[in-house]
Amino acid sequence: MNQPQIERPLGSSNYELRDLADWDRRIREKVDEFGLDCYPQEFEICDHVGMLGYMAYSGMPSHYPHWSYGKSYEKLKTLYDHGVSGLPYEMVINSNPAIAYLMRDNTLLLQILTIAHVYGHNDFFKNNFTYKSTRAELTVEIFKAHALRVRRYVEDPSIGIEKVERVLDAAHALSWQCRRNLAIRKLDRKEQIDRAVEGAQPRYDPFQKIHSRQEVKEADLHKVPIEPDEDLLLFIRDHNPFLAEWERDLLTIVDEEAKYFIPMMETKIMNEGWASYWHHRILESLGIEQGLHLEFIVRHNQVVRPIPGQINPYHLGLKIWQDIYRRWTNPTPEEIRRDGAPTKSGNEKLFEVREVERDSSFLRRYLTEDLLREMDIFEYESRGEEYVVSKVADDEGWKQVKDTLIKNVGTASIPVIKVEDADFGQARTLYLKHYHDGRDLLLEYAEKTIAYLQRLWGREVVLETSVDGKRSLLCCNERGFSVRALK
Amino acid sequence: MATGDTIFREYRPSDAERSDRSAGDRLRHRQKVRESIRENIADIIAEESIIGKDRDRVIKVPLRGIKEYRFVYGENSPGAAQGDGDSQPGQVVGKSGKDGPGKGDERAGDRPGVDYYETDVTLEELIDIMFEDLELPNLERRALREIQSDYSTKRKGYRKVGIRVRLDKRRTARQRVMRVLAAQRRNGAGTAPSAEELEADDDAALDELDETPSANVGSIPALKRRRHPFHQDDLRYKHIEVDTREESNAAVICIMDTSGSMDTMKKYLARSFFFLLYQFISTRYRNVEIVFIAHHTEANEVTEEEFFHKGESGGTFISSGYARALQIIAERYHPSLWNVYAFHCSDGDNFDSDNPAALKAAEELAEICNLFGYGEIKPLGSRYYESSMLNVFRRIQAPNFHTVLIERKEDIWPSFKAFLAKDRIKE
Structure with missing residues (x-):
C-alpha cells in the first residue's frame, strides 16, 4: 500500500x-x-x-x-x-x-x-571555541541517558512524577544561572583557597620604609563558597546535605543540559x-540553473531580510560577516588609513573570527559605526505604555546603541546572580547577590524564582539586588516572600 | 571535510504516525492547566461572561500558575532593534505589554509577557472542575425518596450459564471448533477436519441450535451423522448487568425579589448565584426541574427570561413568594418524590408588617425542602441604610436553612460553597 x-x-x-x-x-x-x-x-x-x-x-x-x-x-x-x-x-x-x-x-x-x-x-x-565544552560525539547518548534516568525516577514508586516535577520545575527556573564562559575553567575549592591566600599576602613594596604599614586582611578560608559561585544548581547540589541522591542527579541533568545549550545562546x-x-x-x-537561481534569491532574501522592530540574527550576522570579508579583501582607502592594511586574506580572517569569538565579542569588535548606521539599529526603552526610541546610531548615540545591543545578546540578557555565602548569619541562609548593571530584576518573576531556590535549598534564601536605585534584599523563607531595603 | 558519506534518512509515514513523542508531556500539561483553573475558580466565576451561558460555549480562561519563572530583567532594561531606515529619537515603536516593539510579530529575547496565554475550555468542563470537590449530601436523606427512577442494562462479558435468549451463537460455535481441534490434537490424530468440513458442519450445527432442545432429542439419525455435536460446555451466554440508579429528581425553586429596590447589579448577583445552584444540582441529579418565582407584593411563576430581565416596581412582601413556592411544591413537587432546593434572593427590604408571615412561611419551607437558603444581596455599603431580613431569619432553627450575605461578585463562589457546606456539616 x-x-x-x-x-x-x-x-x-x-x-x-x-x-x-x-x-x-x-x-x-x-x-x-x-x-x-x-x-x-x-x-x-x-x-x-x-x-x-x-x-x-x-x-x-x-x-x-x-x-x-x-x-x-x-x-x-x-x-x-x-x-x-x-x-x-x-x-x-x-x-x-x-x-x-x-x-x-x-x-x-x-x-x-x-x-x-x-x-x-x-x-x-x-x-x-564555545562549543569545545559540549562533547559533540556524545550528545545524543547523553540526552538519551538523561531521559532514561528521569523516566526511571518517574516510574520509581517511592518517587513518582509529582516529586520529580517539584525538583525539575525549580531546576528549570534556575538552569541559566550558571557560568557563561565555559572555556574558562572553574577552580576547585583547593585552588580557590590558594588564590585567596595569595591575594591576602602583603604586596611587595620596594619603598616599604617610607610607606605606612600595609593593612593585611586575613582570607576567610572557612567561608563557603570561597569565591562567589555562579553555578546555582551545582552549588545547591553540593551543599544541601538534605537532598536525596535522585534529586542531586536531577539537578546535574538540568545543569548539564543548560550548559550544552549555553554556547548556542552565546x-x-x-x-x-x-x-x-x-x-x-x-x-x-554551484552554478545552479536560472529557474532555481531566481528562487534562491527570493528565499535567501526572505531569510536574511531585516525585520523592523526586531533584530534578525540572520541579517545582522550575515552583514557583519560580509563586512569582515570585504574589509580584509577590499578595504576602502579610509579604512586602510585608520586600521592599517590587512595582514590576512578575507577567508583567513573569517575562519579566525569564527573560531575565537562569541556574539558579544563579535559585535564589539566587528559591528562598526557604519554598519550600525546602515542597518538603522536603535535603542528603545519603555516609557509608560509605549516603547520609545531613545538613541539612534548617530555620532553621539552609536556607542550606546551598540552597548545596549551587546547587553541583549546571548547570556548577557540573563541577570548575573552568584552565591556569596551559604551560611549567612550562621543560619545556613543562602545569600546571593545580583550583579546589577543598571537593569533591575522583574520583581514578580524574581519572587517566584526565589521561591524555587528556597524549595531546593530548604532554608531561607536572600538575594541582594537593587530596586529603583535602592539596595534591597529579597528574602524568601517558609513564611513567604518579603523585600527589605538595605542602607 | 568529514570522512564518509552523508547519510540521508528518508521520511517514513509509518514512523511519523507512530511517534507522538510529546503526547505524555502534553497530557501532563493539560492536567496542570486544569489544576490551575481549579485554583483560580473563584476569579473565573466572578467574571461576568460565564454566568447564564450555554454549557457548550467555549470560554477563554486566563492561565496563571503554569508560567515558567526565571530571573529576568524588568522594565528599566532598554533593548535594541532595527528600524526601517529613518528612526528618530522619541519615535514610538510599540506598546508595552505586547512583546517588545510591535512592528514585528515576535522579538528575540525572553520578555516575560510572552509566557502569558489563555486556554479554551467549555463551560461544561469548567462546571465539572468547579464541582469536583463539592458534594450535595441530602440526596439520600429520606428513605422515601430512594426510588429507582431509572435503570439501564449493559452487556458485561460472557457466562457459561444463562437463559436461552442470550445465547451467543457465534461464541458458542467458536468454542465448539476450539474444543474439536483441541481434542484432535490430543488424540494425536493427523486427521483434523479441513476448514470446509468444519464450516459445513457448523451450518448444520447452528441449525440444530436453532431448534428447540426437545426437537433435537427426536432426531437421533441427524446427530449420528454429525461427528462433532455441540456440547454443554460450548454454550456461551451474554451476560447482562442491570445498572440501577436511585431516584434522582430534583426541583430547584428560585425565588427572587423583583421589587423596585432590586437594581441591575443586585439582580446580576442573584442571577449568578442561581446559575451556580442550577448547574450544580444538574450535575448531581438525573432530572432537574427549575421553577422561577418572582415576587414583589405578590408572587408569580415566571419564565427564566422574565425572571432575570423583567423589571418590576413596588414594595416587597417576601411571604408572598414563599407562599407561592409552598403552593407549587404541594401541587407538583411532592417532597416524598422530589428533592426540593429552594433559594431566595432579596435585598431584604421587606415591609415590616410582613416579617412575621415571612418567618412562618420560611420555617415551613425549610421543613419540606432539602435545603433552603436565603441570600441577601447588599452591594457594598448599602447594608448600612437598608433594612435587613437576616436579623429576622436568625430565629429559624432548622438545620437546613442557611442565610448568606452577598456584597460583591467575588463573594458568590465562597458563599455558594458555604451554602452547600453548611448542609454537609449537619449530615
Whole structure:
C-alpha cells in the first residue's frame, strides 16, 4: 500500500531522495573547496508534526519528559495551525555526526539551500571555541541517558512524577544561572583557597620604609563558597546535605543540559550569520540553473531580510560577516588609513573570527559605526505604555546603541546572580547577590524564582539586588516572600 | 571535510504516525492547566461572561500558575532593534505589554509577557472542575425518596450459564471448533477436519441450535451423522448487568425579589448565584426541574427570561413568594418524590408588617425542602441604610436553612460553597 510513497518519500515535491544526495555531493565539494571543516552529516526528512516535535525538544532525538515541553509543543502547534508562524526549513543539532532535519514539504531549491546552510552550522559547531565544552560525539547518548534516568525516577514508586516535577520545575527556573564562559575553567575549592591566600599576602613594596604599614586582611578560608559561585544548581547540589541522591542527579541533568545549550545562546548571531554567509557563497558558486537561481534569491532574501522592530540574527550576522570579508579583501582607502592594511586574506580572517569569538565579542569588535548606521539599529526603552526610541546610531548615540545591543545578546540578557555565602548569619541562609548593571530584576518573576531556590535549598534564601536605585534584599523563607531595603 | 558519506534518512509515514513523542508531556500539561483553573475558580466565576451561558460555549480562561519563572530583567532594561531606515529619537515603536516593539510579530529575547496565554475550555468542563470537590449530601436523606427512577442494562462479558435468549451463537460455535481441534490434537490424530468440513458442519450445527432442545432429542439419525455435536460446555451466554440508579429528581425553586429596590447589579448577583445552584444540582441529579418565582407584593411563576430581565416596581412582601413556592411544591413537587432546593434572593427590604408571615412561611419551607437558603444581596455599603431580613431569619432553627450575605461578585463562589457546606456539616 505504502509502496509508492516509499519510492517517492518526498511526497508531492518534484525530486527524490537521490536528487538530494546528488546535490549534497556537489555542495560538499564546495564545502571542501572553501575549507569548511565539518563533522560527518546526517539528514533526516520529517514532516511538520515531526518538526514541531523536534522543536519542542530542542531538536533532540530523545529527551527526558517534562510538562513544559508539552506546553511548548502546544504553543508551537497553535501558532503554526493559525498561520502566525511558519516552521523552520531545517533544524540542526550540535552533535558528531551532526544531525539535521529537513522539512519534507520544502521545494528542491529550499532543500539545496538548507543543506548548504546546515554545513555552515556544522562547521561552526566543530570549530567555534564555545562549543569545545559540549562533547559533540556524545550528545545524543547523553540526552538519551538523561531521559532514561528521569523516566526511571518517574516510574520509581517511592518517587513518582509529582516529586520529580517539584525538583525539575525549580531546576528549570534556575538552569541559566550558571557560568557563561565555559572555556574558562572553574577552580576547585583547593585552588580557590590558594588564590585567596595569595591575594591576602602583603604586596611587595620596594619603598616599604617610607610607606605606612600595609593593612593585611586575613582570607576567610572557612567561608563557603570561597569565591562567589555562579553555578546555582551545582552549588545547591553540593551543599544541601538534605537532598536525596535522585534529586542531586536531577539537578546535574538540568545543569548539564543548560550548559550544552549555553554556547548556542552565546553565538546565535554569529552562527546564523555564518551559515547564511556560506549557503550564499556555496549556492552562488554551484552554478545552479536560472529557474532555481531566481528562487534562491527570493528565499535567501526572505531569510536574511531585516525585520523592523526586531533584530534578525540572520541579517545582522550575515552583514557583519560580509563586512569582515570585504574589509580584509577590499578595504576602502579610509579604512586602510585608520586600521592599517590587512595582514590576512578575507577567508583567513573569517575562519579566525569564527573560531575565537562569541556574539558579544563579535559585535564589539566587528559591528562598526557604519554598519550600525546602515542597518538603522536603535535603542528603545519603555516609557509608560509605549516603547520609545531613545538613541539612534548617530555620532553621539552609536556607542550606546551598540552597548545596549551587546547587553541583549546571548547570556548577557540573563541577570548575573552568584552565591556569596551559604551560611549567612550562621543560619545556613543562602545569600546571593545580583550583579546589577543598571537593569533591575522583574520583581514578580524574581519572587517566584526565589521561591524555587528556597524549595531546593530548604532554608531561607536572600538575594541582594537593587530596586529603583535602592539596595534591597529579597528574602524568601517558609513564611513567604518579603523585600527589605538595605542602607 | 568529514570522512564518509552523508547519510540521508528518508521520511517514513509509518514512523511519523507512530511517534507522538510529546503526547505524555502534553497530557501532563493539560492536567496542570486544569489544576490551575481549579485554583483560580473563584476569579473565573466572578467574571461576568460565564454566568447564564450555554454549557457548550467555549470560554477563554486566563492561565496563571503554569508560567515558567526565571530571573529576568524588568522594565528599566532598554533593548535594541532595527528600524526601517529613518528612526528618530522619541519615535514610538510599540506598546508595552505586547512583546517588545510591535512592528514585528515576535522579538528575540525572553520578555516575560510572552509566557502569558489563555486556554479554551467549555463551560461544561469548567462546571465539572468547579464541582469536583463539592458534594450535595441530602440526596439520600429520606428513605422515601430512594426510588429507582431509572435503570439501564449493559452487556458485561460472557457466562457459561444463562437463559436461552442470550445465547451467543457465534461464541458458542467458536468454542465448539476450539474444543474439536483441541481434542484432535490430543488424540494425536493427523486427521483434523479441513476448514470446509468444519464450516459445513457448523451450518448444520447452528441449525440444530436453532431448534428447540426437545426437537433435537427426536432426531437421533441427524446427530449420528454429525461427528462433532455441540456440547454443554460450548454454550456461551451474554451476560447482562442491570445498572440501577436511585431516584434522582430534583426541583430547584428560585425565588427572587423583583421589587423596585432590586437594581441591575443586585439582580446580576442573584442571577449568578442561581446559575451556580442550577448547574450544580444538574450535575448531581438525573432530572432537574427549575421553577422561577418572582415576587414583589405578590408572587408569580415566571419564565427564566422574565425572571432575570423583567423589571418590576413596588414594595416587597417576601411571604408572598414563599407562599407561592409552598403552593407549587404541594401541587407538583411532592417532597416524598422530589428533592426540593429552594433559594431566595432579596435585598431584604421587606415591609415590616410582613416579617412575621415571612418567618412562618420560611420555617415551613425549610421543613419540606432539602435545603433552603436565603441570600441577601447588599452591594457594598448599602447594608448600612437598608433594612435587613437576616436579623429576622436568625430565629429559624432548622438545620437546613442557611442565610448568606452577598456584597460583591467575588463573594458568590465562597458563599455558594458555604451554602452547600453548611448542609454537609449537619449530615
